[in-house]
Each structure stands twice: as structure tokens, then as C-alpha cells.
Amino acid sequence: MKINGLDWNLAPLAEHIWRGEVTPDALPDLARAVKEEGGQLVALWGSDERHLAGQGSGCFAVHAAFITAGGLAWVSAALDAKQPAYPDLSATFPQAERMQRATYDLLGLTAEGAVDSRKWLRHKAWAADEFPLRKDFAASAGDPAPVDGYPFIRVEGEGVHEIPVGPIHAGTIEPGHFRFSIIGDRILKLEQRLGYTHQGVEKRFEGRDLATGAKLAGRVSGDSHSAFTWAYCMAVEQALGARVPERAQWLRGLFLEIERVANHLGDLGYLGNDVALSFGFMQFWRLKEDWLRLCRDLFGHRYLFDRIVPGGVAADLDDPGRRRLADLSHRIEGEVRELKAIYDEHATLQDRFANTGICKPALAARLGLTGLAGRASAQAWDARVQFPQAPYDRLEVNMATGRKGDVLARAEVRFAEVFESLRLIRAILDKLPNGDLAAPLPVADGVCQGLGWVEGWRGEILVAVRIAADGRLDRVHPHDPSWQNWPLLEIGVLGNIVPDFPLINKSFNLSYSGQDL
Amino acid sequence: MTTGILLQIAQTLAAILLAPLLMGWVNQCRAWLQGRSAPPITQPYRTLRKLFHKDAVIAHNASPLFRFAPYMVFACMALAAGLVPTIANDLPFSPAADAIALVGVFALARVFLALAAMDIGTSFGTLGARREMLVAFLAEPALLMVFFTASLISQSTELPTIVETLAHKEFVLYPSMAFAAVAFWMVSTAENARIPVDNPTTHLELTMIHEAMILEYSARHLALIEWAVALKLFTYSALGIALFLPWGIAPQGELNALPLAVLALVAKMAVGGAALSLLEAISAKVRLFRAPEFLGTAFLLGVLGMLIHFLLEV
Numbered sequence: 001m002k003i004n005g006l007d008w009n010l011a012p013l014a015e016h017i018w019r020g021e022v023t024p025d026a027l028p029d030l031a032r033a034v035k036e037e038g039g040q041l042v043a044l045w046g047s048d049e050r051h052l053a054g055q056g057s058g059c060f061a062v063h064a065a066f067i068t069a070g071g072l073a074w075v076s077a078a079l080d081a082k083q084p085a086y087p088d089l090s091a092t093f094p095q096a097e098r099m100q101r102a103t104y105d106l107l108g109l110t111a112e113g114a115v116d117s118r119k120w121l122r123h124k125a126w127a128a129d130e131f132p133l134r135k136d137f138a139a140s141a142g143d144p145a146p147v148d149g150y151p152f153i154r155v156e157g158e159g160v161h162e163i164p165v166g167p168i169h170a171g172t173i174e175p176g177h178f179r180f181s182i183i184g185d186r187i188l189k190l191e192q193r194l195g196y197t198h199q200g201v202e203k204r205f206e207g208r209d210l211a212t213g214a215k216l217a218g219r220v221s222g223d224s225h226s227a228f229t230w231a232y233c234m235a236v237e238q239a240l241g242a243r244v245p246e247r248a249q250w251l252r253g254l255f256l257e258i259e260r261v262a263n264h265l266g267d268l269g270y271l272g273n274d275v276a277l278s279f280g281f282m283q284f285w286r287l288k289e290d291w292l293r294l295c296r297d298l299f300g301h302r303y304l305f306d307r308i309v310p311g312g313v314a315a316d317l318d319d320p321g322r323r324r325l326a327d328l329s330h331r332i333e334g335e336v337r338e339l340k341a342i343y344d345e346h347a348t349l350q351d352r353f354a355n356t357g358i359c360k361p362a363l364a365a366r367l368g369l370t371g372l373a374g375r376a377s378a379q380a381w382d383a384r385v386q387f388p389q390a391p392y393d394r395l396e397v398n399m400a401t402g403r404k405g406d407v408l409a410r411a412e413v414r415f416a417e418v419f420e421s422l423r424l425i426r427a428i429l430d431k432l433p434n435g436d437l438a439a440p441l442p443v444a445d446g447v448c449q450g451l452g453w454v455e456g457w458r459g460e461i462l463v464a465v466r467i468a469a470d471g472r473l474d475r476v477h478p479h480d481p482s483w484q485n486w487p488l489l490e491i492g493v494l495g496n497i498v499p500d501f502p503l504i505n506k507s508f509n510l511s512y513s514g515q516d517l
Numbered sequence: 518m519t520t521g522i523l524l525q526i527a528q529t530l531a532a533i534l535l536a537p538l539l540m541g542w543v544n545q546c547r548a549w550l551q552g553r554s555a556p557p558i559t560q561p562y563r564t565l566r567k568l569f570h571k572d573a574v575i576a577h578n579a580s581p582l583f584r585f586a587p588y589m590v591f592a593c594m595a596l597a598a599g600l601v602p603t604i605a606n607d608l609p610f611s612p613a614a615d616a617i618a619l620v621g622v623f624a625l626a627r628v629f630l631a632l633a634a635m636d637i638g639t640s641f642g643t644l645g646a647r648r649e650m651l652v653a654f655l656a657e658p659a660l661l662m663v664f665f666t667a668s669l670i671s672q673s674t675e676l677p678t679i680v681e682t683l684a685h686k687e688f689v690l691y692p693s694m695a696f697a698a699v700a701f702w703m704v705s706t707a708e709n710a711r712i713p714v715d716n717p718t719t720h721l722e723l724t725m726i727h728e729a730m731i732l733e734y735s736a737r738h739l740a741l742i743e744w745a746v747a748l749k750l751f752t753y754s755a756l757g758i759a760l761f762l763p764w765g766i767a768p769q770g771e772l773n774a775l776p777l778a779v780l781a782l783v784a785k786m787a788v789g790g791a792a793l794s795l796l797e798a799i800s801a802k803v804r805l806f807r808a809p810e811f812l813g814t815a816f817l818l819g820v821l822g823m824l825i826h827f828l829l830e831v
Contacts, residue, residue, distance in 0.1 A: 163641075500804065
């Protein structure tokens, strides 16, 4: 595949996915080539390769995944084992900044020339000179690491003051710290401090068998369970060269769309609740509850946990179930249309939504806003549309986009995606082929790698997997689109007032655990 | 005179004891309108009982003001409840304060709560206090305008005289009071921290006005504040009834009118509570900086009411 007219020696790994090796020094050039072509950086992570005999042994590696016109390019660069360093990419792709900081915290790989080198995921669980994702890291439950603080950026001047919010909030939501610098009620600067839900998921993957890995992948961020599990399974199947039965592929698509509808219904309710229109909240959540209960009845789990397994799926759908799902999707579509009319005609709600938390398309493009929030800011990327894998290659997904980039645009995209997903669900139910639910996985033949790429409800979800020669997991990196979108929230709230922050935040609804790992 | 004093005590106690019931009723109606099953109407009493049984957690750097404020707020609301005619008119306590002083009593409670919120120095307390003052300084003049319209009709700022004029003299339609009534409803939502100005049930710290001020309170202090909030809603409802629907309040010294007065009060409160929850169910909270516009409209309506009084009624 060529990027911006230049050949980077990328070989096809799977449909729409390309793989290549470059030298660390070539990374910035590659990044610029991707940028010039209109592409984006999706993920950046590192790995310890010192234990792998033969394969570029005795070194670390930094990996980057770029989305380009031709598909997804997964590029690796081998780094020196003594002083692992690579050139900074955040000058070209600002979204790389936090990923680079996390890569340093976890593996000690330095991004040379980066402006911001503060810690990111490390709080107090380990010391500054320890790197938990290195294979020789000794997990000691003993001494707590010394507290070394975190320097926030201060805004100075007359009348400016700070409000620290969180990590513990008044509602039952995930922990994150937000440092507002305000003047009156107007936000001058917002700085996020995340990492409070760091659970060492990536370390936990090491040495697990493939089935346990699927369960763990699905729990990286519970609201995107099916997306993460599917991406993980896709990576594993790609690495092992497994073929998934057609019926399983279609059921996976069904699960992903069910998950998308459930999340969008919940978020649309929350958006009403955040402007004190509890009526909307109750109605959307009633629909979501009906949806989840049907999932429990049909597939055995409200949120479809562990229904996707390596090699296929673990739940089937019979004809009566098909009818029930189709009936409910019709009913929900009708009710959501009614609720949308209420939202559309509610003057106060529209006043709160419109022009609040604007991310302009140019800014979104520069900072790499992705997924649902990106589509509301004219960033028209949707893997189901541009790079469809089975079953989406036979479904013709319509992309929902907006240009305004405000809360209203994000709500509109959600509404459009609910209707589109309900349509897709019925299309899948119509075309669902017969066949096996799962195929046995081939045994690993030496060290092998794969990359799964799924358009979850929040945005594109990537899972990179390396399986060791003994058939167990060696390195798994799950990537949530929240990595790219959290920094945009910092920018999107500027100039807004403090009491509008929760609404703006909810319109993005980003994952904490998905990026804290 | 003794009957008067007894009636006064009974009326004030009834207000204090029944205020949570009104809150429970409003919550119940709201739940029904949102399409969910409602908590029992006695839920506010249970909450109060729970809070009174808990141990108070108080910040180390809290000054005596912080501990004192809940009692002060509760006392202010109890006083206000005693001043407003609910069942019987012209009780012995009524001359103690007129409508303007009543606005002052509400303001006193608010000042103490705002000071207490700033006392412990958390950012949310200060934030809430600041916003409360923004809302209050716009709401109070509008409330005064409403009172002035009623006072111009009855030539007095004394609440009993206003009720006497409106309810017990010959029946006259006052167009000015229609404007005042709308203004009064708008001011009441702001003063009682209800939708569309504030949201009493939110858990989002950053959006709170009233709730942000009392975030640090717990146990008996919180119970007193919650009770005072219920009492304030009751008093405002009673005020609304006295000004705009005063028919049924027993005239001075007419004891045999009392049973009917009690029934009328319960009926009016029930309808008023249901109407409040209906308006809340269909409204969303306005953006904070729209609140001044909202209250500016209330003020304008209050002034219009006065003008119409001079144009049509003098």
C-alpha cells in the first residue's frame, strides 16, 4: 500500500488492514505522509520484545496504527533495549501525546522531543523508575510508591480561580479529575487528570489462554463489550488464520448493533436528564430496559457478555426469537421517533443543546476527533461504511454526520444511528445465513500477531494481539476511541459556562476505564 | 385573644408538620407524570427521620456559623409560615411583619445559608452561594413588585388586609393580579430552587445552585435544611393562595368557618402541588445565564401588573 504516493513496504494483513516495519526515525515522515493524505493516527502503544528469540530479539517496539484512505496501517518500529526512544509524533498528531505519555509510564519508551512529558497513567501504584509492562517487572504488593505529585497548568490573572472536581463525583460514574480554571462561571481552561481506574488490564492479558483473553477484552470498557470482544477475536482469528462461520459473523454484527442501540438510547435519556427533563430520561431508559430484557431472554445476558468467543459466537437465535427482536425493533423505532419529536420541539432543551460545547470541523480534524463525536464534527469516518468487514460488506450502512459539532449535533447523530442500527438489525435478521456457530481454532504455529478493528458505538475499537509460541497471549493492546476524544472535551468546553460542562461531557460520553486500562 | 393565640400556634405547627407532606405530594405527582412508580407520600418524613438519627460529619475548619445556619434557616422559615394566613386570617402574630418584611425574612435565611456555604471554603459551596445570590437579587425585586400590586389594591402591605380585601369584601376581578400571578409563579420557582431555574434532584455538582450550598451538610443539620426547604415551598404555596386564591380562608374571629378553611387549604395545596409538578415535568432547566432573563420577565410582569392597576382599577 502506498501512503501519499510513497511506498512504505506495507503488506496486507487482512482485508483493509496493512502491516509494516519502519525505523524509528522514519516514523515522523510516515506520520506526516498520513496527515497530508488526510488520514489520522488511531492508536500508539509499545511492547517489550526482549524475550522473543529470533524476531528482532533484544529490543522494545513502538507500534502505531494509522487510518488512511486505503485502510488501517499498523506500523512497528524496533527500539534500542538500553535506551528505548522514538521521535515524538504529537507534533503531527496531537492525539498521540497522551498515548506517548502512557507508553512511557507502562514501558519506559521515551518520545524524544515531546513537549509534555508528565506522567499520565501512573498515580501511586508503582514508582517512576518501574515499568509494569516490561516482562522483567516484579509485581510487588509491598511498598507503596513515593508520591511525586502532578503539576497542573495554572491560569493566572485577576479574578481567575480553580475548581477541582472529582475524582469522586456526586453521581455513580467513573472517577476522573477535572481542573477548571474559571472567571465567574466562564471556563478559561479545563485540564483532565485520568488514570484512576487503571487496572493493569494489559499486564493481566499476559500468559492467559485465548478464551480467557476474550472475556478480559470484553471487560476493558463494559459499555463496548461486544465491540472489544469482537475486535479481540478478530485479531486472534487473524493471527491463527482461523475461518469464522458465516452465521457467527452475522450474529456478531447483530450483537454490535444491539449494543449500539442500547448505548444510544441510554445516552439520549441522560442528555434529557442533564437539562432536567426527567421525562425524556425515564422514557429512553424504559426503552433501553425493554431492549436489555429481550437480550437476556434471547441470548442469556442483558449486555450480551461473553456471547462472542474466539472462533465464533456462543449464542444462537431461533425463529421465534428473530420475530421478537424484529417486533421490538419496530416498536422502539416508533417510540424513539415520537420522543425525537418531543426533543425537537422542546424550546429550552434545544436552547441548551444548540451551540453548546462546539468542536469545529477544522479543529476536530487537526486534533483527531473520532467516532460518533467526530462524525458530528464532519469527520466522516466509519469503518462499517468505508472499510466494511463481514457482515457489513453486504449490508450497506448509511453514515450519520453533522457539521456543527455541538451537543445538538452529537444528539442528532445518535438519533440517526439508532434508526440506522434498528434498520440494520432487521436486515441482519432477514439475511441471517444458516450454519455453524463456531469453528475450532487452529493451533498456534510459533509467535503470531493480529489486529482487530471494529466500529463500536463510541468509535473505532482496535485490539492488537500477539500470541506466543505456546499458544498463550503474549501482548494484547486494547484501544478505545476515548483516547483521542478526551482531549477534545478539554477544548470543546472553552468559553462555555461551568454548569454546561456535565451536558457537554455527557454528549461525548467517553470511557474512563477504556483509556485508563 | 386566647383563641387567636391558640389558632396562631395551631396554624404555625400545622405548617411545620404538613410541609413535608406537600413535598411528598409534589414528588409523587412528578413521578407519575414521568411514568415511573412513585415513592410514598410520607417519604420526606422518613428521610427526615433517617437524617436526625445520623451522626453529623462537619469539616474541621467549619466555624460556629456553619453549625448555626441550619437552625437560623429553619427558624426563618417557621417565622414566615406563621406570618402567612393559611387557615384563619388576622391572627395575633400577623402585625409583626408585613409583606415587605416577609421578603426580608426569606433574604435573611438565604444570607445565612450562603455564608455557611462559603464558610468551609470548598469550591462548590462558593459556587453555589454565588449563583444563589445572582438568582436572589433578581428574584426579590420581582417578588416585591407582586406584593406592591396586591398592596395597591388593598391600600396596605399587611397580608391580613390584603386577604380581607380580596376574599371577604365584594368580589371584583383584578386584571392586574393575573400579571402578578404569573410573575409570582416565576419567582417561586427560582426562590424554591425548582425547574426551570434549578433542579432539586440533580447529582451533577457543577450545575447545582441551592444543592451546591448544602453539599457539606449532613445528619441533623441537613434534616433541618431539608425541612426548611419543604417549609419554604409550603409558605410560598400559602402565599400564592393568600394572594390569588384567598377564598376559603376564615375571616377573623369566625371559628365556624375553620373546618371549611382547612378543607379548602388541603384542596388548593393538592391542586397547586400537582400543577407545580406538571409544569416541572414539561420544562427543562434553562441555561444559568438565561435565569436573569427569566427573572427579568417576572419583574416586568410584576411592573405591568402595577401599571394595569393604575390604568384600569383606580
